[in-house]
Amino acid sequence: MTERLYYTDSYTTKFKAKVVDIKNVNGKIALLLDKTYFYPTSGGQEHDTGYINTAKVVDVLLSEDEEVLHIIEGEISTGEVECTIDWERRFSNMQQHTGQHILSRAFEILFSCETVSSRLGDDIGTIDLDAVDLNYDKIHEVEELSNKIVWENREVKIHLINASEVSKFPLRKPPKVSGTIRIIEVKDFDFSPCGGTHVSRTGEIGLIKIRRWERVKGGLTRVEFVCGIRALRDFQNKNKISNELVSILSVPEVELPAQVNKILDLQKEKQKLINSLTERIIDFEAEKLLQSSEKINGINFVIAKFENRSVNELKIFARKFLNLPNTVSILGSKTDGANVIMTRSPEVEIDLREILKEVLSVTEGRGGGKADFVQCGGSAENFEKMFDISVEKLKTKIS
Structure with a gap:
């Protein structure tokens, strides 16, 4: 061994x-x-x-x-x-691990939260806490207590004990091993059974910083944190991003959130206008397509092939033809690959899923839908084949 x-x-x-x-x-x-x-x-x-x-x-x-x-x-x-x-990696892991012990104990002292599990990754650390509603005030309180312990440069001791001695230590959690039990003590603050590597004094951690938190499965709250050199790198990255945004948006740092929200609101308004104008243009184009469509057995057979229409725009066209009497339509675009939509109005009693199945069997595409509305797609190279076969099959069906 x-x-x-x-x-x-x-x-x-x-x-x-x-x-x-x-x-x-x-x-x-x-x-x-x-x-x-x-x-x-x-x-x-x-x-x-x-x-x-x-x-x-x-x-x-x-x-x-x-x-x-x-x-x-x-x-x-x-x-x-x-x-x-590799000392740089080892020391960083030591900073994270002792920092995690301090952070977990701070949550326990301040909010009676137990750390259910922890994970110290290559970039960030996480602790999963039993149910707690966190906000920035609580997070700042935990950070202040944790960093107070760091800056007091408290001694971190290793105790190797047997099971009979466990009761002498106020452990934050029970040990999971038998035989010799290793206890990490942060002087007068935390006692935890642990087999990991740790700093010898808390001052070596430098800084403990919580980055974010979120609710996860099991009613737990996951807290993401960084310590020491990783906290420095995290701040350097955020400071660089913040300075770049200040330069781009020409506002002070404290006004960045408000400015971004203002831009997003303007973008939403512009998008509403674009959507409204697009709908009106499609109304006009749909009417022209209907007027010029071929009539087969009293059915309007609308065919439209577009070079630069999005799938969402195809669907707007499709919904309009879907609600017109005695109308079937085939609409296609090769924006972002091959996209073909087929529709039929209630009076046309055919199941478009049957036609779709035939199309997919010879074009290696993918798709699905309902009896009156189907959609298929594939690679851009297959667009012409997919569209032409769809036209052929649907035309045969209504003839």
């Missing part, structure tokens, strides 16, 4: 170890060492990366029998090896 040295030391990044086994895991080389500081993905925390000799460590896993498997790219032999952990 590999000796897991990261349990007592999160700061060592260079060490020597022996390769005791080389395995194949899903077609990749996996090394088993006699001891390791590499942290495997577990407990909601992402794995370390780095090098073993010159081979790149791209993943670290826990096997079913709890062995630490180092997934590498490159060749390596058994014997003693030099190991190097």
Whole structure:
């Protein structure tokens, strides 16, 4: 069994170890060492990366029998090896993990919210809280308490205890393991069973920032956060975006939301006008198409092929012909691929789904609809074929 040295030391990044086994895991080389500081993905925390000799460590896993498997790219032999952990990634994960403990405890103290689960990804961290209605005032309160603990630079201790000693610690949650239990203590603030890597003092976290929150399944609230270097990068990105918007919209930063809402309102008004004018134009064009349509057995047979009509505009045409007496229509456009719509009025007793089935069988298209309204589509290259076959089949049906 590999000796897991990261349990007592999160700061060592260079060490020597022996390769005791080389395995194949899903077609990749996996090394088993006699001891390791590499942290495997577990407990909601992402794995370390780095090098073993010159081979790149791209993943670290826990096997079913709890062995630490180092997934590498490159060749390596058994014997003693030099190991190097990517410190930037490791330290960022440490900041996130200790930050998560502080954040979870702050929610518990202020609003009696329990952290049901947590996830520390490569970019962001999340905690899922049992039912809580959050708003900016509550979020700011949690952030202020959390960062107060950070800036007080409190000691973070590791306690390795057995089950009989658990009652001595005011744990935020019960341990999930038996045997030796590892407790992470944020001095005079939080005690949590945890197997992850952590900073030794809270000041190393720098900053804890909540980015957003949302309700998720199970009546939970998911809170997204960043700590330390990730909080800095997040602020840098947001500051860049904010400055660009200030320049584009020529308003102070505090007026950005109001200005964007103003633009959106204007856009909605313009879109209403465009829709109204489009409807009037389509009314005019539909009337012309009806007047020039071929008459077959007393049925108006409307055929229209457009170069640049959207599917929504085709549907507006279709609804107009659908409500006209003794009328069938075939409307097509190759904007965004092949699009063909067929309609028939109530007096024309044919099932357009039967025609659609025939069309699709020879054009490799897709579609569906009802007896009086069907729509099919496919690649732009198939448009002419799809349209012509639709015309042929429908014309035959009403002749």
